[in-house]
Amino acid sequence: VQLVESGGGQVQPGRSLRLSCAASGTALDYYAITWFRQATGKEREGVSCMHGNDDTTYYKDSVKGRFTMSRNDAKNTVYLEMNSLKPEDTAVYYCAIGDVYGIGSTWDVDALYDYWGQGTQVTVSS
Secondary structure: OEEEEEOOEEEOOOOOEEEEEEEEOOOOOOEEEEEEEEOOOOOOEEEEEEEOOOOOEEEOHHHOOOEEEEEEOOOOEEEEEEOOOOHHHOEEEEEEEEEHHHHOOOOOOHHHOOEEOOOEEEEEOO
16 A cells, blocks of 8 residues: 655645645545644644545644545545645645544544555745
8 A cells, every 4th residue: 555645835825735645555445544744843633534435524623614635536546625824734744544444533643544655745934
């Protein structure tokens, strides 16, 4: 199983970015697919999660209304559309997958995930 993130970059506050996470080696139907981020000097935190079996989606409170997670099954890819970006969104963003039945609503516990991508840097700065 391999996860490859892309789409990061440097943008000004208020602008948008779309991150992609392309999965290979497995379908995503029975996984929880989650975006985590880690800012310099801070702990990794969950940003958004989608359950592959029923599309239930969760968001960290600070990104609700600004970030949207979606998927394209034909491409085996999930996306994180990030709008109205703020400097505090600056971090390395990772996608991860784990057993959806084992994760359930505890989607932001990173120890529950089995596979991780390499990360993509998002920098929000004027």
